[in-house]
Amino acid sequence: MSSKRIVVIGATGHIGTFLVPRLVSAGHDIVTISRGTRSAYVDAPEWQHVEQVTADREQEDRDGTFGDRIVVLRPDVVIDLVCFTVASAAALVTVLRGTDVHLIHCGSIWRAGPTAVLPVTEENATSPVGEYGIQKDAIARLLREETAAGGVVTTSLHPGHISGPGWAPIGPVGNLDPTVWHTLSAGEPLLVPGLGAESMHHVHADDVAQAFERAVEHRDAVAGEDVTVVAPTALTARGYAALASSWFGREARLESVTWDRFREAVPAEHADASWEHLSRSHVFSIDKARRLLGYAPRYTAEETVLDAVRWLVDNDEVAVARPLVV
DSSP: OOOOEEEEETTTSHHHHHHHHHHHHTTOEEEEEEOSSOOOSSOOGGGGGOEEEEOOHHHHHHHTOHHHHHHTTOOSEEEESOOOSHHHHHHHHHHHTTSOOEEEEEOOGGGSOSOSSSSBOTTTOOOOOSHHHHHHHHHHHHHHHHHHTTSSEEEEEEEOEEEOTTSOOOOTTSSOOTHHHHHHHHTOEEEEETTSOOEEOEEEHHHHHHHHHHHHHTHHHHTTEEEEEOOSOOEEHHHHHHHHHHHTTOOOEEEEEOHHHHHHHSOHHHHHHHHHHHTTOOOBOOHHHHHHHOOOOSOOHHHHHHHHHHHHHHTTOSOOSSOOOO
């Protein structure tokens, strides 16, 4: 594969942390754009060979200048990891028309609403719910229509719940409540709302990075396409909790409760997050990613969340009652 000049927008986040070193190692010329408020979650020597640009995308979108910033960098590929509104996507597409740029957008599995058929595919997903999912779905449709009309060549990749070392994963009851890990490690009762059979579909950040790297390599195969990127397995709430307890040498003590009872016992922030994740009960197919990209995830969902939890424990980012035994 020939070397390409690639601009990565939002390069120091979950995906960019793993993607940028991959692209540098593959011989590409990389320019990263971020607000400059943090470094990548995992250090790598490849960052020394990256041209780093500091910019506030939100402010420049409001000013109408962000797209011009990208064009003057003369990219062959633009990887947009932090586009959240149709207006932002449309502004970037407008300035890229007439170029031969491949625009690769980071969407989300939340472009799909609550599950109706399992596994969910790019074709059978229900309509999104919530502003975030609605915007991500609308962006993907805009980009697909742009390419179909002969405009900018675009691809939308839709990751699941991204996890990895450096930040907390979505936990067994569908939220980021750090006390859940202490509860499970201590062998104490954990309230599980609903049936407990509701599912979540995680994905390791490095596997998402792999998919973006392969999208660069397989431009023609994924031109105008939407592709879901998740782990080869998904987790139910009760299964995830039982698994997590075993990491600490415990047997899970799970108490099934109604959603009303759960909301009474849990801070509103965490209860709302649990509902958002578990009410969708997502399990996705990666057949299309395998077929078009040759996507080969390295991590199962189980390994993905363990990798994240191990980092949290090793770095004293979460309080647990006993050490990991795995």
